[in-house]
Amino acid sequence: MAVTFDLFDTLVTVSRPADPAAAVASELQTRGVTVPSDWETAYRTVHVESQRGSEVPLSTHINAALESRDVSAPAEYIRHAVTAAFDPTVQTRPNAITAVETAVANGPVGILSNCSVSQLVHRTLMRSDIDRSLFDAIVTSVDCGWRKPHPRAFQAVAKSLRVDPTSLIHIGDNPETDGGINDVGGHFHNITKTSLGQISTALDGEFNNNDSNIN
Structure with a gap:
């Protein structure tokens, strides 16, 4: 047992960010990443298809959301931005x-x-x-x-x-x-x-x- x-x-x-999309956007901007003007929509849109019950890492989702708006950023910038946004x-x-x-x-x-x-x-x-x-x-x-x-x-x-x-x-x-x-x-x-x-x-x-x- x-x-x-x-x-x-x-x-x-x-503690949890009151506005996760805004928290991530702020951390991305701190790292010199251009945040799309419609970031709220991009953040809340599903960009990575996954099997029901599976987990999509938030950094993967953020990367896909940026790419959907023709914005590219180093993977480590995205990972660090996500970690900082949710640092509890x-x-x-x-x-x-x-x-x-x-x-x-x-x-x-x-x-x-x-x-x-x-x-x-x-x-x-x-x-x-x-x-x-x-x-x-x-x-x-x-x-x-x-x-x-x-x-x-x-x-x-x-x-x-x-x-x-x-x-x-x-x-x-x-x-x-x-x-x-x-x-x-x-x-x-x-x-x-x-x-x-x-x-x-x-x-x-x-x-x-x-x-x-x-x-």
Whole structure:
């Protein structure tokens, strides 16, 4: 049995730009990239066709949006602009550390997060009060290519933890995305119903029941 956590709004809360398109545009301009006059429209238009449930990196989308307006920019400028636009202020949620430590005491622990910005999850963890070394695997949609609730997202983190997806307990705040664990035979704990303060007790119950079944 293994435990995976959603990150944003589960273990941490982060600042988000009020206007993502404008934030990206500002960072592009800082790097000398010409921003099209209809950037808001370009930003919100789909330029990269993808399979349902797959993740398109935001930098890929931004590059395609610029090219659709005949603007070219070095890939590293775009990546850096996107990273800067979403660079977060991070607050660790109450009881998050205790919940993670309870999970660690009983088996492998990972993070599975939907995030289209490369390295944002890692930067967020670095700024949180949670010790990154507690996690045996950190899997993001931008890295594995699939967003929760797609089964492949959960299969990816299960593979990284070297467990079967059916043995996963996934803890998150969104039944529509995090609840996808149920479709691969795992179990979902919804922190909007079972708070992080109660998760430790709930996990202890899960692990004790599992031990009883084995014995």
